[in-house]
Amino acid sequence: MLADAGLPVPKTVVTESFDQAMEAVRKMGAVVVKPLFGSLGTGMVLVEDPEVAYRVFRALELGRYVYYLQEFLPHNNEDYRLFVVGGEVISAMRRRGENWKTNIACGAIAEYVEPDPVLSQLALKTAELLGADYVGVDILISHGQPYIIEANGIPGWTGLQSVTHVDIAGVLAEYAIRQVQLAINKD
Known part of the structure; x- marks a missing residue:
């Protein structure tokens, strides 16, 4: 959907x-194999070798899993999480990993930006595009170009809350209350 929108x-x-x-794998080279349902980076695997891909994909085949593969883009072990609520970016952080x-959850460090x-x-x-009232959008920079790598419909914000002055839970609660009030006033 995002690619179709340019x-x-x-x-x-x-x-x-x-x-x-x-x-x-033959066409893209290194790929990140992601679970369709997951969180906190659990279950993501970087596959750079066709022999390893063969073994990983055969194991996934046994479980009748869907293969969800994303081209690996070098990114200096960092990316950005932008938290959107009600059509506004309320805060952002850079995440730097080892x-x-x-x-x-995998040991990266949060820095407010x-x-x-x-x-x-x-x-x-x-x-x-997703029609999301709130979403965590993960973006990495590779070769000077930003790439959206994920849109989290149920984003964790513990790392972001630890580095921002914004009361994320409060913003979400206020937004939800406004939406309910708008719905009530429509009727």
Whole structure:
């Protein structure tokens, strides 16, 4: 959906076919294999070697899993999380990891950053396209180009809350109350 709208995303292949998954590795080289349902970086695997891909994909095949593969983009072990509520970026952080995974739960460090205007526009457009009242948009920079790597419909914000002055829970609660009041007033 995001790619169809012209937003920058890594090349992505979603398939139930072992052969198509292997072909994706041959074409893209290194890929991040992601679970369809997951959080905190758990279950993501970086596959750079066709032999390893073969073994990983055969194991996934046994479980009848869907292959969700994203082209790996070098990113200096950092990315950005922008938190959007009600059509506004309320806060942002940079996450720096010891390796390619930049999830706080995987040991990355959160640093507050002022929301960059370019990244903010990407996050806002993502939320708009998804029809999301709130969303955490993860963006990495590779070779000077931003890429949206994920839009989290149930984003964790512990890391962000630890580095921002914004009361994220309060903002979400106030937004929800306003939405309920608008709905009541419509009737």
